[in-house]
Amino acid sequence: MRRMRLTPAGIRYAFATAITGYALVGVFAMTGLAGQAKPVNTTGAYSAAQATRGKAVYSDQCLVCHGENLEGVVGPPLTGDDFLGDYGGKPVADVIQKIQGTMPQQAPGTLTHAQATDLAAFILQSNKWPAGADLTDATATNATLPAGKAAAPAAAATNTAGLPTVTASANLAQFMRAVTFPNANIIFNTQLYDPGKEKPKMPIPYDYVLWGKTVYYGWEAVDEAILALRDTSPMLLLPGRKCQNGRPVPIQNADYQKTVKDLIAFTDKLWAAAQTRNQEKVSDLSEELNNTCANCHKIYRDVQPGGKLQSSSAAGGIAQDRCNPNPTIDPNARGL
Numbered sequence: 001m002r003r004m005r006l007t008p009a010g011i012r013y014a015f016a017t018a019i020t021g022y023a024l025v026g027v028f029a030m031t032g033l034a035g036q037a038k039p040v041n042t043t044g045a046y047s048a049a050q051a052t053r054g055k056a057v058y059s060d061q062c063l064v065c066h067g068e069n070l071e072g073v074v075g076p077p078l079t080g081d082d083f084l085g086d087y088g089g090k091p092v093a094d095v096i097q098k099i100q101g102t103m104p105q106q107a108p109g110t111l112t113h114a115q116a117t118d119l120a121a122f123i124l125q126s127n128k129w130p131a132g133a134d135l136t137d138a139t140a141t142n143a144t145l146p147a148g149k150a151a152a153p154a155a156a157a158t159n160t161a162g163l164p165t166v167t168a169s170a171n172l173a174q175f176m177r178a179v180t181f182p183n184a185n186i187i188f189n190t191q192l193y194d195p196g197k198e199k200p201k202m203p204i205p206y207d208y209v210l211w212g213k214t215v216y217y218g219w220e221a222v223d224e225a226i227l228a229l230r231d232t233s234p235m236l237l238l239p240g241r242k243c244q245n246g247r248p249v250p251i252q253n254a255d256y257q258k259t260v261k262d263l264i265a266f267t268d269k270l271w272a273a274a275q276t277r278n279q280e281k282v283s284d285l286s287e288e289l290n291n292t293c294a295n296c297h298k299i300y301r302d303v304q305p306g307g308k309l310q311s312s313s314a315a316g317g318i319a320q321d322r323c324n325p326n327p328t329i330d331p332n333a334r335g336l
Contacts (some may be wrong), residue, residue, distance in 0.1 A: 001288055037091075037144040044132015045092060045143035046121035051131065054122030057115050061104045072118050075105065079127050084148025093140040095120045106206045168241035172249050172323070175241070179232050184293065186225035187270065188286050194279040195219045222274050222282065230267035236260045243323035250300065259296035266292050 021089045038045065058066075065075035070083075077083050087095055100116035111119070121135050135143070170178065196219045203210035216224065237260055241249045250256045266289065273281040300323055 025197070036142065038139075038142050039146055040092065040129045040143050041127075041146045042130075042268045044130045045139060045142070046124050046135040047133060048125075048136055050118045050121035051125035052122075054115075054118035054120070054125075057119055058122055061111070062119070065105055070123070078123050081149045083127070084121075084145060088147050088148035090145055091141050092120055092135065092143045092145065093122070093137070095123065095145075096140055106211065138299070166184055166238060168235075168238045169243050171242045172236070173244035175235070179228065180236075180293075183225040183228045184289060186221055187229075187282065187289055190222065190279055190282045191286055195222050195282075196277055196279070219274065219277055223271075226267055226270045226274055230264060230271075231266045233260060233267070236263075239307055245323070247323045255299060256296065259292075259299075262295065263292050 040046075066072055066078055070078040072078070072082065076086070078223045091130070092307075096113075096116045096186070099119050100109070100111055101261075103111060103116075117135055117140070124129065124135075133139070144191055168175075198218045200217050202214055213221075236249070237251045237257065239251060243249055269287055270282070270289065273285050
């Protein structure tokens with residue numbers, strides 16, 4: 001093989017090419033390192049000063065929902081496995097984006113980017129992850145939260161078909177007050193207000209229940225109330241439910257079954273009227289809704305003491321005698 005001779009100029013060219021190659025390798029290596037994920041539990045991803053500022057913002061804006069120790073009250077926990085169940089393996093930038101875009105609940109989007117970043121720093125500190133240099137947009141993209149522990153799925157009761165079963169936890173009074181009563185009242189309210197003209201104002205001072213009415217209101221709330229009545233009324237026939245006094249709900253009685261079925265069927269009329277967006281049509285049906293509910297109440301709820309057909313409760317009275325047929329109602333006239 002012929003030996004190759006390099007002139008001084010050729011040597012300089014080869015040397016420059018080699019230096020350039022090494023420089024490019026170094027740049028690519030540094031770039032790759034910069035883009036690598038850096039776990040926040042092993043590498044300081046925020047500064048103590050940021051966490052201090054974030055704590056002040058948290059106390060002012062977040063404490064009511066998330067708790068003094070970030071344990072979660074109305075809002076979810078911001079520490080531990082529950083927090084990592086949502087954000088484990090994700091970059092801190094996702095947490096900042098969530099805070100700035102949706103928090104605080106009573107005034108979402110009002111926090112500055114700097115405040116959201118400081119709050120993220122405080123969350124990192126509260127999880128006892130080490131501090132370091134300032135958390136920036138660049139480092140927040142690479143700083144990743146550790147993976148959380150996978151929660152073991154709760155074993156659900158199943159029926160013979162292998163499907164989850166529904167069991168009655170609330171007594172009949174609790175169920176009615178929590179579901180049927182408030183949704184029926186939305187229908188009754190059409191006698192007083194036109195849903196199409198209703199637009200609730202943000203409550204001052206802040207109130208979560210009243211705030212919710214500023215999000216879902218008007219005809220949308222009426223529609224949802226009707227659907228809620230339709231989908232939940234069959235649960236009035238759920239086996240195993242007790243009345244407030246501990247007596248079993250009389251789901252075996254034909255008149256009780258009929259009043260529940262009548263309520264379910266009546267929601268079809270309500271739905272058709274609501275879709276016209278005509279206040280008067282829905283308002284007219286609200287009285288019929290009242291009568292449909294009263295058909296059951298006057299038999300099983302508004303029970304009066306007295307009479308040999310009265311229940312066997314020792315004291316007698318409305319509360320004690322509920323869920324027994326009312327002796328003042330003619331048994332042959334039930335199922336009105």
